[in-house]
Amino acid sequence: MNGGQIGNVDLVKQLNSAAVYRLIDQHGPISRIQVADVSQLAPASVTKITRQLLERGLIKEVAQQASTGGRRAISLQTEVEPFHSLAVRLGRDYIHFSLYDLAGNELASTNNEFFYTTQEELTEGVVHQISYFLKNHQYTIKQLIAIGIVLPGLVNPETGSVEYVPGIKVERLELGKILKSQFNVQCFVGNDVRGMALAEHYFGASQDCQDSILVSVHRGTGSGIIVNGQVFLGFNRNVGEIGHIQIDPLGEQCQCGNFGCLETIAANPAIVKRVRQLVAQGYESSLSDLPQITIRDVCIHANNGDELAQQSLIRVGNQLGKAIAITVNLFNPQKIIIAGDITQSKDILFPAIRRNVENQSLKTFHSDLPIVESQLNDQPSMGAFAMVKRAMLNGVLLQKLLEE
Numbered sequence: 001m002n003g004g005q006i007g008n009v010d011l012v013k014q015l016n017s018a019a020v021y022r023l024i025d026q027h028g029p030i031s032r033i034q035v036a037d038v039s040q041l042a043p044a045s046v047t048k049i050t051r052q053l054l055e056r057g058l059i060k061e062v063a064q065q066a067s068t069g070g071r072r073a074i075s076l077q078t079e080v081e082p083f084h085s086l087a088v089r090l091g092r093d094y095i096h097f098s099l100y101d102l103a104g105n106e107l108a109s110t111n112n113e114f115f116y117t118t119q120e121e122l123t124e125g126v127v128h129q130i131s132y133f134l135k136n137h138q139y140t141i142k143q144l145i146a147i148g149i150v151l152p153g154l155v156n157p158e159t160g161s162v163e164y165v166p167g168i169k170v171e172r173l174e175l176g177k178i179l180k181s182q183f184n185v186q187c188f189v190g191n192d193v194r195g196m197a198l199a200e201h202y203f204g205a206s207q208d209c210q211d212s213i214l215v216s217v218h219r220g221t222g223s224g225i226i227v228n229g230q231v232f233l234g235f236n237r238n239v240g241e242i243g244h245i246q247i248d249p250l251g252e253q254c255q256c257g258n259f260g261c262l263e264t265i266a267a268n269p270a271i272v273k274r275v276r277q278l279v280a281q282g283y284e285s286s287l288s289d290l291p292q293i294t295i296r297d298v299c300i301h302a303n304n305g306d307e308l309a310q311q312s313l314i315r316v317g318n319q320l321g322k323a324i325a326i327t328v329n330l331f332n333p334q335k336i337i338i339a340g341d342i343t344q345s346k347d348i349l350f351p352a353i354r355r356n357v358e359n360q361s362l363k364t365f366h367s368d369l370p371i372v373e374s375q376l377n378d379q380p381s382m383g384a385f386a387m388v389k390r391a392m393l394n395g396v397l398l399q400k401l402l403e404e
Contacts, residue, residue, distance in 0.1 A: 010399075016041060017402060018395030020049045021058065021078070025393065028077030029062050035076070050076060052402055057082065078102065082142045086133070087384035089192060090114070090126065090151035092167060092219055097133045098381040099140060102392065104203050106379070108137050119170045126175070127182055134183070146186045146397055147179055148384035150195040152220060154238045157387065160189040163236070166220065166255065186397055188387040191238060192216075194231050195383025196376065197224025200337050202386050204375035209334035213327050214374070215242060215320065217340035221263045225331060232331075243267065245323045262323045266316045268295040268341065275312050283308050299344040310348055317349040321356025328361040328369065339374035346373050 019039045024030055027038075036046045053059040060079045080102035089096040095114040099107045110133060116122040130147065154164040160176015179187040197206075197214035206212035206226060214224045221243030225232040232239050243263035244256050251260025252270075264270050275298055279288045285308035286301050287293050302309035324336060336357075342349055350371055357366050376382045391397035 014395040014399045016045060017049050017052070018393060018398055020046060021053060021395070021398055022393045024050075024053075024059050024076050025078045028059075029075030030077070031073035031075050033073055056402055056404075058398070058401065080105075083145050084141050084143060085146040085148060085385060085388040086130065086144065087381035087388070088126070088130065088147065088149040089381040089384055090122075090149060092152065095126070095129050096380045097129075098379070098385065099137060100385045100388075102389070104382070104385060104389070108140055109381070110136075111380075117168060119168065119173055122165070122168065122170075123173065123175065123178060127179070130179070130183065144183075144185055145401060146188060146388045146391065147183060148188045148190075148195075148381075148386075148388045149175065149179070150190050150192040150381075150384045150387070152192050152222075154236065155189055155191045156236070157188065157190040157194075157231075157233070160187060162189065186391070186400055188384075188391055188397075190383070190387050191222075191224075192383055193222035194224040194233075194238075194240060195386055196339060196374070197226055197240075197337075197383075198231050198390060199376055199379075199382040199386035200339075200374060201226050201229065202389055203382065205337045205372050206335050211331065211333045212335045212337060213324070213331060213333045214337040214339060215324060216374075217266055217316075217320070217338070217342050218268055221267045221320075223327065225327070225333075227331065242323050242327065245326060247319050247322060262319060265319045266323075271295060271298060271312060271316055271342070275308065278308055278312075285309065295341045296344065299342060302345045302348055313342065313345050313348050314352045316342065317352025318356050320349075321353040322360060324353060325357045325360035325366075328357060328365050332365050333369070336369065336371045337374050338371065339377055341377075343373040343377065 020035055023035050023038055032046050032050055036043045057079055059076050061074045062077055083102045085100055087098045087100055093115055094111060096111045098109040101107060114125060116125055152166055155162050162170055162173040162175050176187045176189045193216045196216060200206045200214055210229045212226045216222050223240040223242040225240050244261045246258060246260050247262050247265060248260035252264040253259050254261035254264050272293055272295055275287060276293055279285055286306045287297060287309060290297055298309050298312060302313050354371055
C-alpha cells in the first residue's frame, strides 16, 4: 500500500512539473500568475516548480511584462540551447544521426551506410556508430540529455523493446536498455513512421491540428495516426500498418506473406520495379535512356511530361487514395500528410489520392480535408527527436533531469 502511495505522489509531481514546463515551452514568455491560471495549480505549487526548473537551468526569467496596474510580472521561457539530444534514424541499409537542441535546431548531422543481417550485428553496429558520432562531436555537445532512435518494424515505445525488424530475426531486443547502460543517458526507441507523425505534429505540417494521419511511402508504406495530440497506439503499441491493407487479392505476394498489400504497389521498390518492367517490355518513355531508374527519376520524368511515369504515379495515387479513404472513415482526421520522395510529383499524385478519398469516404469526413506534403522530408531523424521532446513535455525525461 505504501509503495503505491509513494508511486502516486511521484506521478503527481511528474505531471504537475510537466504541466508547468509545457505551458512555459509552448506559450512563453509567460508569467507565473498566468501559468497558475491556465494550469489551475496553486500559485505556491507553481512557484516551487518554477524554482526547481530555474535551478536546473531548464527555464529562464526574461524581460518583465507590461504593467497592468500592480507590480510588473517577470516572464518565464524555456532554456533550449545547452540541452542536446542525439536523434538516430536506423534504415534497412543506412543510419542517420542528428544532434538537436531542445528547440529542434539541428546542430550536426551525418549519414552512413549500415548493413546488418542479425540482431547482434544491429545492436553492436548501432552502439559502435553512436560512440563514433559522440566522439567526433564531443566539443559541440554541451549536456547530452537523451538519445532517441527510430527504426522500421514493431517497437514498444514504453519499454524500448524491438519486437520485429523487416529482413532480420529479432527476439525481444531490449535496445532502449542496452543503449541506456552503454551511454548512461535516457534512451527512447520507436517506430520510424509513428515518430515522423509526432514530429509533424510538433514541428511540421500538422502543428495546427489535434487529429492527423501521416502516410509514408519509402522502402515500405506505413502510417502514423495522431489522435487528440497523441500518437495512437494499439494493444501491442503499434498501429498504422496501412501498407498491409489488401488492395488486390490477386496481386503480388508481400513480404508479410499476404497477397496484394498496398506495399506491393505503393512503395518505392514496387513503383520502380513496375516502371522498369514496362520500359523493358518496350513501352515508350524517356526513362528508357537511363542505365538505372530510381524513384527520383520517375518523379522528374513525370513532372517533365513523360506519359509512362505519370500514369505509374497516378496508379499509385489511386491505390493510396483507396487505403487512405479507409483510414478517413475510421478516424475522421483533420489533415492527411504524405511523406516520401513521391511528393516531388505531388501535382500528379495528390489529385489521384483526393479523387479516391472523395469517392470512397463519407462526405462529411472528406469535405475540406487538406492533403498536404510532409514538411520534414529532408530531416530523417526528426521523428527520433520528437520522442525526446515528448518525454520532456509529458514529464518522463523532465523529472529525470530535475532529480539529477
